[in-house]
Amino acid sequence: MxxxxxxxxxxxxxxxxxxxxxxxxxxxxxxxxxxxxxxxxxxxxxxxxxxxxxxxxxxxxxxxxxxxxxxxxxxxxxxxxxxxxxxxxxxxxxxxxxxxxxxxxxxxxxxxxxxxxxxxxxxxxxxxxxxxxxxxxxxxxxxxxxxxxxxxxxxxxxxxxxxxxxxxxxxxxxxxxxxxxxxxxxxxxxxxxxxxxxxxxxxxxxxxxxxxxxxxxxxxxxxxxxxxxxxxxxxxxxxxxxxxxxxxxxxxxxxxxxxxxxxxxxxxxxxxxxxxxxxxxxxxxxxxxxxxxxREMPVDPRAPQRGxxxxxxxxxxxxxxxxxxxxxxxIGPELAEETRLEGLEITDRTELAMPVPAAGRIEATVAVGGAAGFALRLDGEEGRSVELSYDAGTGELRLDRRGAAAGLPDSFGSVERMPIGSGVPLEAAEPIELVIWIDERAIEVYADGGVRVLTDLVGGLRAPRISVEGVDGSVALTSITSAGSVASAAARDTESLPPACAAVIGEALVDVVEGAAYPGGSPLNIAIGLSRLGVPTVLHTRIGSDDHGRGLSEHLSRSGVELAQGSLVEGPTATAVATIDAEGRASYEFDMDWSIPTPDTSACSIVHTGSIGAVLEPGGRVAREAIRNAGGTVLRSFDPNIRPDIMGDADTVRALVRELAALCHVVKLSDEDALWLGADRGAAPEQVLDELAATGVPFAVMTRGEQGCLAVVDGVRHERTARAVEPVDTIGAGDAFMSGLLFGLVRDGSDRLLVEGVRLSAERVERALDAALASAAVAVSRAGADPPVRGELEAVRRAG
The missing domain is CATH 2.115.10.20 (Glycosyl hydrolase domain; family 43)
Incomplete structure (x- = not known):
């Protein structure tokens, strides 16, 4: 919109x-x-x-x-x-x-x-x-x-x-x-x-x-x-x-x-x-x-929102x-070139030969003369209409939106009244000047130089046409102009982020580490990482109604992650019991049920999936279909994050991972993931990375722990060194890398170039990889899965 x-x-x-x-x-x-x-x-x-x-x-x-x-x-x-x-x-x-x-x-x-x-x-x-x-x-x-x-x-x-x-x-x-x-x-x-x-x-x-x-x-x-x-x-x-x-x-x-x-x-x-x-x-x-x-206004299921x-x-x-x-x-946005009509005498309803902006401003000056008033009507698709009329006898401007009330709450249909010129009838020769700001959502009418204002929702008035008529006489439409907005006020990231959000599809669970419970799950961590870095994010997952589930919901809320409809269910929340070895590395034992409704990602510019949620049935099939059906302007991203003990038959999982990777613009895997993926034929991790790139993945990257990362982008290898940091543990490190990578691509518009098939320069690739490594460096420097906010990431990057 x-x-x-x-x-x-x-x-x-x-x-x-x-x-x-x-x-x-x-x-x-x-x-x-x-x-x-x-x-x-x-x-x-x-x-x-x-x-x-x-x-x-x-x-x-x-x-x-x-x-x-x-x-x-x-x-x-x-x-x-x-x-x-x-x-x-x-x-x-x-x-x-x-x-x-x-x-x-x-x-x-x-x-x-x-x-x-x-x-x-x-x-x-x-x-x-x-x-x-x-x-x-x-x-x-x-x-x-x-x-x-x-x-x-x-x-x-x-x-x-x-x-x-x-x-x-x-x-x-x-x-x-x-x-x-x-x-x-x-x-x-x-x-x-x-x-x-x-x-x-x-x-x-x-x-x-x-x-x-x-x-x-x-x-x-x-x-x-x-x-x-x-x-x-x-x-x-x-x-x-x-x-x-x-x-x-x-x-x-x-x-x-x-x-x-x-x-x-x-x-x-x-x-x-x-x-x-x-x-x-x-x-x-x-x-x-x-x-x-x-509370009763309808909600678009593609982007559920009110207000x-x-x-x-x-x-x-x-x-x-x-x-x-x-x-x-x-205070409105920048407007495109105006269309202007002047000097029209109007009696019967006359449709004006001028475009009405989907979002913009209309300015009209009308002299009533001897008429009883005038009406200005906006007619849109599906028979919806809104009418502004002036009654010269009462000195009132009226806004009638009953024609736009179909499908809305019963109390929505109404006629508003606003006095013009202190509410007394104007002299016949005195013109009425109206400034009208309108979009599909609402109309704001400014009269008497802004001393009187009338604001109404209009219930989705699309592609309107404008007509004017005199009431019981002829009126002079001295001038009328329309100008459309060149930008939307919808919330977006100012660093090249499109006005949509990232959709992350996958598991949210509770990590139990030495008896203590922590929010976990690779997709959950990536969603939080993206949101903390300023990318509006919605998580499609399954969270139970128990204490663990309530804790996960509040954890996501604190980081600004939106939960998709259908993500909250009755029943237990998934858990992963983690064991930490002497070097701080984590291994997991999982207890989870994975089924989710079909995600609607049509409002998003990024769709990401990975880990257990991408392969464990029946939810894995849903996640893979969401990637397959993502629109042509959507960046598709995948992080296998292999968990052999729960994902199922090894050969089946390898085939699913390769199939899903081939659908994506960005694939990130660890060297351990690559080793497991190549084990069936003795392929080394670097060979697995090359094979992924050869299947058509534009941006394939492999993390290598303390050695940094290796990427193959458009057939060219890029190697970046990890930042020196004293690790506390590695929980969530790969997830922080993934969210940092996507942020790095979004920040300078490289995500759009990948979607459009444009080759990325070495400078763009290295900036994205450096953002990913900086994000991971912050995460491993503190306990648990705790990705950075943008200021922390930028501080690490500036420190070199």
Missing amino acids: TSLHFAPPLNWMNDPNGLVFHDGRYHLFFQHNPLGTVHENISWGHASSLDLATWELHPLAIPFDEDEEIFSGSIVLDGEGSTGLGTPESPALIAFYTSMSKRDGTQAQSIAYSLDAGTSWTKYAGNPVLDRGSLDFRDPKVFRWTGADDSYWVMIAAEAEDRQMVLYRSDDLLSWTHLSTFGPAGAVGGVWECPDLFPLRLEGTDETHWVLLVSLNPGGIAGGSGTQYFVGDFDGTAFTPLEPRRPVESSESEGMRELDWLDYGRDCYAGVTFSGLPDDERTLIAWMGNWDYA AMTLPRRLSLVSEAGRPVLRQTP
Whole structure:
């Protein structure tokens, strides 16, 4: 899907969290279920961007665990070292989040800190830092207040059921003292959530006011979730609105229209702004969802995912009818050349001879004249349509998406209403200017220069056509332009990674070493290695419902690996009992049942399999078919990781390995694998490697322990020396090599060249092999299968 809107490739997402601009990057954290498409197991996902248009997905930032889920919050830079968790020279990023206790449902405020610019996070040992004993105390936003005589940190958070925002102060971000309480006020038809409080200068003046954002659910202006705002002043202790608002229930339609709303659509909720930016660059992102139906939205089985974000919006404060109001300016991606039509008089419905972008912007200027209004309709495939219309009698713009509601939840079909020009009818000669950002997922409509915005999901509006008509008269379409996006906002790796993920197919099991249990299985280790290196990864496997299985699931979650649907089953989890010899080498005894559903890898740019999962039946047949059926643009990868004691008849396994290797672009094996594969005919390991290359494997590589590795790529031999390191053990070393190799190929686009049949230069081959060796060097320097994160790998590579 070509999309303007950020969404992770898999699983559930809702509120944006911890928006922070740091070291030249915009960081977007978000509420995320790494294990499925429902609102469970809530953790913080993480993506970042250089331009707010193209996003790089990172491993899971703060995962749920057996004690708590990680609800919404914010991030600040502790530049002065107030917490003692960093230093002024190396300051910590401090993430404030709501700990939702799994034991009793208590919600309290906790922190985690990062010393590597947000790559990895550690929970504070003294959590929680603020606990009111409440079941509904959540969503802390923290900022620095500097007054004439004092400076300190301020936290604003929601007491949701009380319809109140509570404010606290702190000098060290750890100990908090109550300042004041705001509310109930304005819309109170649902619980209050996700506050934000920030200053903005009123354009054209020297006045500065503070804006308080309050999300509520239900009770929004369009029904269900919504966000109201208050403009006022903050003196370091209390927020005071310029216009006091009485509490208004959602049934009071007239009172609701008198309030200030961030967005008049149904799908803009929990919006918050970035810390770390100047006030004149105040930028907001919100969740495009509504709790009325978010849990029921259909899921594409090819890429099971729910949830997306609005476009980023630059906020400013302007005067309208003598009162300050918010203006939102969308920050969209680079656009291709525009198509423009001008000077059209339209009465009857007229389809315009202009392309409508799959993802892009439409700008229209319409003069109503003596007509009762106008309608602009987008008609897509399968009879789906969305209509924008203006009623000159009421001064309302309406968005009707009922024509796009087929197959969606019953509550999805709706008509939204937004006042134009303060909600009074415009003069006949005064043109209406609309800016519309649209993709298959959603529509965002900006009117009155961005003072009024309406955001709605549109239920998969593909290949739309645009038509316009006057209502009870002729209207002048002064101009209309369309321009398509040249890039997608879907999460991707900025280092040449396509906007899909890696699919790894194979076993996940528990290694039992000297009585202690550790996560294991070559495919699991490779999936974790890829994810830690920044490659979005989904693992297709079989994990049981026992304690071992729960431990594996949490281990994968902590490294940001997504579990494919059908991977969690009832029953025991596979185990491998490891014996370590005097030289630190491991041997294994396995107990496993291996059967998996057919993987859907259509959304992935890499498919990898190997080890037991590639040959042990019946799951092995499924894994091999997935490789065989992978699309022509997919890099196919295989690591035999031979385990003779469990894989079955030796001759059968050798034949399967050779058959599978011949289907792949990349094959990695150890010298022990090669020795076993050649034992039936006395072939030496190097001969086995040459034979694999001769069958058409473009990139065949053999690891040789302390001697490094030998690769045959496009018929040319490349030998690289292992890095000197004092090994702790070799568990997972080959798996770390494999994930490092794939990362090395992806990083500079060599994976695409292999798929396209382009010969790799010696420099590209050696860079990939060096990345693999660096990854293995980190892994053997510590106990167990513990592959590196990207920063560790790069540090080893830089050290030479």
